[in-house]
Amino acid sequence: xxxxxxxxxxxxxxxxxxxxxxxxxxxxxxxxxxxxxxxxxxxxxxxxxxxxxxxxxxxxxxxxxxxxxxxxxxxxxxxxxxxxxxxxxxxxxxxxxxxxxxxxxxxxxxxxxxxxxxxxxxxxxxxxxxxxxxxxxxxxxxxxxxxxxxxxxxxxxxxxxxxxxxxxxxxxxxxxxxxxxxxxxxxxxxxxxxxxxxxxxxxxxxxxxxxxxxxxxxxxxxxxxxxxxxxxxxxxxxxxxxxxxxxxxxxxxxxxxxx
Amino acid sequence: xxxxxxxxxxxxxxxxxxxxxxxxxxxxxxxxxxxxxxxxxxxxxxxxxxxxxxxxxxxxxxxxxxxxxxxxxxxxxxxxxxxxxxxxxxxxxxxxxxxxxxxxxxxxxxxxxxxxxxxxxxxxxxxxxxxxxxxxxxxxxxxxxxxxxxxxxxxxxxxxxxxxxxxxxxxxxxxxxxxxxxxxxxxxxxxxxxxxxxxxxxxxxxxxxxxxxxxxxxxxxxxxxxxxxxxxxxxxxxxxxxxxxxxxxxxxxxxxxxxxxxxxxxxxxxxxxxxxxxxxxxxxxxxxxxxxxxx
Amino acid sequence: xxxxxxxxxxxxxxxxxxxxxxxxxxxxxxxxxxxxxxxxxxxxxxxxxxxxxxxxxxxxxxxxxxxxxxxxxxxxxxxxxxxxxxxxxxxxxxxxxxxxxxxxxxxxxxxxxxxxxxxxxxxxxxxxxxxxxxxxxxxxxxxxxxxxxxxxxxxxxxxxxxxxxxxxxxxxxxxxxxxxxxxxxxxxxxxxxxxxxxxxxxxxxxxxxxxxxxxxxxxxxxxxxxxxxxxxxxxxxxxxxxxxxxxxxxxxxxxxxxxxxxxxxxxxxxxxxxxxxxxxxxxxxxxxxxxxxxxxxxxxxxxxxxxxxxxxx
Numbered sequence: 001x002x003x004x005x006x007x008x009x010x011x012x013x014x015x016x017x018x019x020x021x022x023x024x025x026x027x028x029x030x031x032x033x034x035x036x037x038x039x040x041x042x043x044x045x046x047x048x049x050x051x052x053x054x055x056x057x058x059x060x061x062x063x064x065x066x067x068x069x070x071x072x073x074x075x076x077x078x079x080x081x082x083x084x085x086x087x088x089x090x091x092x093x094x095x096x097x098x099x100x101x102x103x104x105x106x107x108x109x110x111x112x113x114x115x116x117x118x119x120x121x122x123x124x125x126x127x128x129x130x131x132x133x134x135x136x137x138x139x140x141x142x143x144x145x146x147x148x149x150x151x152x153x154x155x156x157x158x159x160x161x162x163x164x165x166x167x168x169x170x171x172x173x174x175x176x177x178x179x180x181x182x183x184x185x186x187x188x189x190x191x192x193x194x195x196x197x198x199x200x201x202x203x204x205x206x207x208x209x210x211x212x213x214x215x216x217x218x219x220x221x222x223x224x225x226x227x228x229x230x231x232x233x234x235x236x237x238x239x240x241x242x243x244x245x246x247x248x249x250x251x252x253x254x255x256x257x258x259x
Numbered sequence: 260x261x262x263x264x265x266x267x268x269x270x271x272x273x274x275x276x277x278x279x280x281x282x283x284x285x286x287x288x289x290x291x292x293x294x295x296x297x298x299x300x301x302x303x304x305x306x307x308x309x310x311x312x313x314x315x316x317x318x319x320x321x322x323x324x325x326x327x328x329x330x331x332x333x334x335x336x337x338x339x340x341x342x343x344x345x346x347x348x349x350x351x352x353x354x355x356x357x358x359x360x361x362x363x364x365x366x367x368x369x370x371x372x373x374x375x376x377x378x379x380x381x382x383x384x385x386x387x388x389x390x391x392x393x394x395x396x397x398x399x400x401x402x403x404x405x406x407x408x409x410x411x412x413x414x415x416x417x418x419x420x421x422x423x424x425x426x427x428x429x430x431x432x433x434x435x436x437x438x439x440x441x442x443x444x445x446x447x448x449x450x451x452x453x454x455x456x457x458x459x460x461x462x463x464x465x466x467x468x469x470x471x472x473x474x475x476x477x478x479x480x481x482x483x484x485x486x487x488x489x490x491x492x493x494x495x496x497x498x499x500x501x502x503x504x505x506x507x508x509x510x511x512x513x514x515x516x517x518x519x520x521x522x523x524x525x526x527x528x529x530x531x532x533x534x535x536x537x538x539x540x541x542x543x544x545x546x547x548x549x550x551x552x553x554x
Numbered sequence: 555x556x557x558x559x560x561x562x563x564x565x566x567x568x569x570x571x572x573x574x575x576x577x578x579x580x581x582x583x584x585x586x587x588x589x590x591x592x593x594x595x596x597x598x599x600x601x602x603x604x605x606x607x608x609x610x611x612x613x614x615x616x617x618x619x620x621x622x623x624x625x626x627x628x629x630x631x632x633x634x635x636x637x638x639x640x641x642x643x644x645x646x647x648x649x650x651x652x653x654x655x656x657x658x659x660x661x662x663x664x665x666x667x668x669x670x671x672x673x674x675x676x677x678x679x680x681x682x683x684x685x686x687x688x689x690x691x692x693x694x695x696x697x698x699x700x701x702x703x704x705x706x707x708x709x710x711x712x713x714x715x716x717x718x719x720x721x722x723x724x725x726x727x728x729x730x731x732x733x734x735x736x737x738x739x740x741x742x743x744x745x746x747x748x749x750x751x752x753x754x755x756x757x758x759x760x761x762x763x764x765x766x767x768x769x770x771x772x773x774x775x776x777x778x779x780x781x782x783x784x785x786x787x788x789x790x791x792x793x794x795x796x797x798x799x800x801x802x803x804x805x806x807x808x809x810x811x812x813x814x815x816x817x818x819x820x821x822x823x824x825x826x827x828x829x830x831x832x833x834x835x836x837x838x839x840x841x842x843x844x845x846x847x848x849x850x851x852x853x854x855x856x857x858x859x860x861x862x863x864x865x866x867x
Contacts, residue, residue, distance in 0.1 A: 053744070077748070084745040086738055097738045099750030102731065107759075110731040117731070140866070147863050164750065298660070349844060355659060356606045360800065361843040367793065367836025375829035486671050493664045528675040535668050542657030 004029040004168055004199050005050070005076075010059035012045055019045040020056070021223035027168065027216075032190060032200040034210035034231070037220035038244050043203045044081060046220070047170050051076045063168065077166035079157045081173050087146030091137060094145050094156060095128035096121075100164030124163075131159040135189060151178040155186070162193060169193075171202045175209055187213045211235050219243070265397045270519040271512065276404060278511025279411035283466035284484060285491040285503040286418070287459030293435030293498030294455040295347065297358030298489065303481025304369035305460045309335045309467025310476045311373065314384045322387045324406070328468050335464020336457050343456040348449065373478040381475035388472070407469035414465055415504070418458075422500070431455050435498050490534035496544030506545065567714060571707035584710045584778060586818025587717040592771045592791075593798035593814045594724050594807070599764040601805035602733055603757050604740030608792060609650065609666035610768050612673035613643045615787035617769030618776040619677060622690045627683075632696030632777065639773035640766050647765035648758070655757050674787035689783025696777060709778055716774055720767055721811060727763070728807050736760055737805065790832070797835055800842050803849025813850065 003026040012020045020042040027033045037043050048054040050061045052068070061069045063076065086094050101124040102110075102117075109117040132138055135155040140148065145156055154174060161169050174190075175183045183206070190213060194200060204210050210217060211231035218228040221243040227234055234240055284306060291299050312331035320326040346365060350358050392401035422428035430451045433441040442448065467481070474480070491510060495502030510530070517526050537545065567587075571580045592614060599607045620642050621635030630638070654665045677684050684690065695704040696712065703709045727733055738746045739753045746753060776782040802813030846853055 051748070053748075080745070080748075084742050086741045086745065088741055089734075089738070093734065096731075097735065097746060097749045097751065105731075107732060111726060113730070121731075143862060143866065144859065147859070147866070160749065298663070346840065346844070356600075356663075357843055357847060359606065359663060360796065361840055363793070363796075364836040364839030364843065367839065368833050369836075371829040371832035371836065375833065486667065489664050490668050493661055497660055524679050524681075528672060528679055531668050531672040531675060535665055535672065538661050538665050538668075539653040539657065542661040 002029045003027065004064060005201065006060075006062045007046075007050055008060045008062075010046060010049055010056050010061070012049055012054065012056045018223045020049065023059075023220065023223070023225050025218050025225060025228060027199060027201050029167075029199055030194070030197070031215040032194050032202065032213055034214035034217045035201060035203045035220065036205070036207055036210055036217060037226070040222070041220040041243075042223040043220055044172065047078065047172060047201070047203055051078045051170055076168050076170055077161040077164060078170040079154070079161050079172055079174060081176070083150065083153045083157050085145040085148070085153050085156050085160075088144055090144055091132050091141045091156060092125060092128045095131060095160050095163050096124055098124070098160065098163040101127070127163065128159075131162055132156075134162075134192070135159045136185065151182055154178055155189075158186075158189070162198070166198065168199045168201065171200060171204075173204055174202060175204065175206055183209060207235070266519070269398050270515050272398070272400070274512035274515030275508065276408050276511070277515055278508035279408055280466055280470065281484065281488060281491060281511050282504045282507035283411055283414065283462050284488045285495065285507040286415070286500050287462040288488055288492045289495060289498055289500045289503040290431065290435075290455050290459045292492060293500070294431055295350075295358075295452050296352070296498075297347070297350065297355060298362070298492075299342075299456075299459070300359055300362035300485075301342065301366035301369060302362075302459070302463055302488065303483075303485030304366050304373075305335055305338060305463040305481070306467035306470070306484065307373060307476075307478055307481040308338055308369070309464030310384075310471040310480060311377065311467075311478075312464065313468035313471040314382065314476050317384060317386060322385060324386045324388055324472075327386070328410075328465075331468035331471075332461055332465050335467070336461040338464070339457045339460025340453070342460065343453045347452070347456060370478055370482065377478060379478060381477040384471040384476055386472045401473070403469075403472040407473055410465065410469050414462060418462070418500075421458075427454060487530070487534070490531070490538065493538050494534060494541075494544055496546040499544065499546050502544060502546035564718070568711075571710050577706040580706050580710050581778070583818055584706070584713050585775075586815055587713050588771050588775045588778075589794055589798065589818075590811055590814030591717050591720045592768050593795045593802070593810055594721055595764045595767040595771070596795045597799050597802075597804060597807070597810045598724060598728065598736075598767075599760050601799060601803075601810070602728060602736040602740065603760040605655075605757060605761065606663050607666045607761065607764070608663070608670045609647075609761075610764060610795060611670040611787060611789065611792040612666075613647065613765040613769045614772035614791060615670075615673050615677060616643055616646065617772035618782045618786050619684060619690075620769070621773035622693055622776050622782040623683070625693065626690050633698070636770055636773050639769045643765045643769035644762055647762040651758050651761040651765075655754055655761065670787070670789075670792065674784055677784040677787055684784075687784055689781050689785075691781040691783075693777050693780045693782070713774060713778070716770070720770065724767065725807055732756070732759070740805070793832075793835055793839070797839055797842075799849075800839065801846075801849055803851030803853075803855075806849065806851035806855075809849055809851025 005027040007026070008024050010020050010023045011018070023042065023046055035043055035046070045054065049056040049059070056069070059069070060067060068076075086097065089097075102120050105117050105120050108114075129138075129141070132141055135158055137148075137152060137155055137159070140152070145153065148156060154177075158171070158174060161171070175186055178186065187209065190200060190202075202210065202214065211234075214231055216228065217231050217234040219226040219234055219237075219240050226239055226243055227237050229237075284302060288299060288302055291297065291302075309331050312334040313327055316327040316330040316334075317323075320330070342365065346361055347358070350361070386403065388402045388406070390401055390403075392399050393405065420428075422432055430441070430446045431454065433444070433446055434448060434451050438448070470476075470480070487510065488507075491506045492503050495504070495506040514526065514530060517529065567583070570583050574580065592610070596607075596610050599605050599610065617639040620639035621632065624630040624635035624638045625632060650669060654662055657665065678686055680686075695702050695709070697703065703712050735746070735751055736756055738749075739751060739756055743753050772786070776786065779786075798814045798817055799810050801817065802810035804810075842849070848856070
């Protein structure tokens with residue numbers, strides 16, 4: 001089991017609040033790893049930092065042995081919590097924004113529509129259609145992405161994340177707000193793509209979804225890693241239950257202290 | 260050019276008065292930005308409106324300074340109200356570019372409209388105070404200038420009091436600092452926005468009215484200062500009123516001193532180049548951004 | 555079909571000088587073509603890349619002064635003047651654009667605004683170079699291999715050729731992957747970044763290309779006016795370019811081109827009063843922002859979208 005992603009002692013604070021406070025973990029290659037934790041546990045900040053959208057205060061992030069700490073957000077494919085799509089582009093155009101399939105095509109190629117450009121474009125378009133079919137959106141392929149429903153946008157965002165054939169895909173709450181009947185479809189899609197070789201790190205609130213899908217689960221609480229292990233273990237770990245259910249107690253005691 | 264104390268004193272006083280003028284405009288702009296997150300391109304025209312209102316009200320008020328001033332400020336405030344209700348209220352959040360374009364259009368209508376009606380010829384405005392003044396050593400200052408500066412200072416003191424001591428003002432600061440929290444506490448954004456715009460345009464109109472007897476009044480007079488004011492607001496920290504105030508005063512002093520020691524010809528260009536450089540180096544302003552929540 | 559329309563339009567434009575036989579009308583259409591090119595360049599920067607850049611006015615003016623000075627001061631010819639205009643604008647745009655694009659949305663607008671003003675002030679104050687308010691008059695007609703573009707109709711064809719080339723280039727750029735990437739950045743920059751795009755590089759490219767094209771337009775236009783002076787940097791030009799882009803529909807190539815050509819007549823029709831013309835421009839801008847913020851092209855696009863939504867229900 002080789003670690004594809006290694007995070008060591010990651011930390012980030014905002015105005016004195018330690019959103020992430022010394023978090024270390026590894027994501028094994030070929031797995032679907034889940035990350036859960038109550039609100040405010042630092043999940044979003046962690047993935048923002050490791051995907052380059054925010055600068056961590058300290059810590060190291062390495063992908064496949066290469067240090068990518070603080071690098072521009074191009075090394076790790078990811079989706080966003082508030083789903084983002086290009087509203088005015090149709091579905092294929094949405095997926096065609098990805099730079100990776102065109103990495104050997106220069107600007108002059110693009111401008112003059114040279115043979116090299118057209119070859120890359122055709123290959124990318126074919127892949128885009130494949131992915132759109134994988135997530136079940138072929139029917140809407142010519143529509144501007146802005147008219148998609150929330151759940152459909154999430155599927156499109158997933159397809160877009162997969163375009164550059166990434167080794168690691170980080171999903172930020174992929175099934176939040178998705179129709180419960182479709183959640184299983186999403187899990188199936190992820191399993192399929194995982195079988196084809198992609199590694200996933202999934203941040204989610206839906207604990208059921210995570211335990212049903214993931215090989216390995218990491219639990220964060222208040223900026224620190226609480227526990228990690230196979231889903232069954234984590235699911236019944238007392239500390240995890242305390243973290244989720246103990247929020248009320250922590251709050252009430254804090255209020256009592258303040259007054 | 261003697262490097263005498265008198266000369267320096269004169270330069271400093273001129274600088275302060277100029278700075279106060281800039282401040283009246285810049286602080287209003289900062290207030291509008293803080294509450295509405297837009298830049299009012301037409302702000303300079305409210306200065307001109309105030310000046311013309313003063314020019315027109317004076318003969319009607321028998322050339323008496325104070326009544327005419329009151330009329331001019333009231334007129335500016337009403338114009339500001341119209342600006343908000345008819346146009347700005349229709350803009351949503353995050354429509355920065357659209358707000359610039361709309362206010363630019365309004366600026367064009369006001370500026371060229373006034374030019375059409377009043378012609379571009381500069382006019383002199385006479386008040387009951389005439390050109391009488393006071394002499395301090397070799398320096399002579401007219402009453403209109405003294406009173407104008409005093410009014411500016413008074414306006415700022417009043418503004419400070421309003422912003423910190425009244426509900427009216429505190430609501431504005433709340434919205435500027437943390438819009439969501441302010442909304443949750445029940446502050447109504449439309450009301451606060453309207454008040455902010457009216458207050459800001461009244462300040463500008465006041466500046467124009469006070470300027471009318473001091474300078475020649477012409478439709479383009481707002482244009483001369485407004486572009487500097489934009490830069491001042493950015494440098495002072497967008498939405499940061501004290502920042503805008505300090506930066507404005509500083510600019511007035513710098514301009515006065517540059518003009519006093521160097522050839523006036525390059526002064527304006529140098530000032531703009533300097534402001535551009537400052538903003539490039541510190542795009543969030545020299546001071547803290549006026550309590551705007553970023554992100 | 556589109557090719558036919560395009561060919562027909564081109565023929566119509568080419569037929570203007572002989573059809574009307576009037577230097578006045580030819581001049582009006584000529585101005586319209588130049589303004590359309592400048593508006594199309596602004597469209598690239600604002601409509602595609604999302605940058606409300608007032609610096610375009612500065613580049614327009616710099617272009618005009620460069621070509622005029624090259625010919626009148628430095629003994630070059632018109633074509634060398636164009637080259638100088640392009641190169642100088644490219645350099646200045648790169649130097650100013652890079653730090654400015656790194657600042658935020660608000661600072662960008664203010665800096666470009668101040669830049670345009672600064673250019674006007676320099677034109678007015680650097681008397682030893684620009685002759686200040688007197689300007690540089692008496693610009694001669696350009697000539698090529700002995701053929702002088704000395705009459706209005708001849709100059710018109712020169713401008714028409716330039717417009718076709720410039721608009722053709724902007725069209726190719728806008729419809730290419732580069733244009734698509736710009737539009738992606740404008741719609742959702744963080745998303746584009748997560749897809750591997752470097753927004754700064756693209757925005758800077760758009761900014762510099764916009765500067766070069768606008769500079770060339772200005773460089774040519776002053777030779778029609780036969781004089782360049784600080785008034786060439788008057789905000790009136792910027793406001794005209796903006797109105798064309800807004801009415802046509804920012805981000806829509808054909809919308810802006812059509813708006814530019816259709817509005818050709820507007821400055822002339824409103825010639826009876828300079829001030830009233832500007833008041834009407836202002837009113838157009840305000841009304842467009844309130845009612846048609848995405849321009850005529852945008853309005854059509856919205857209707858198509860609504861129809862599509864309905865059909866998918």
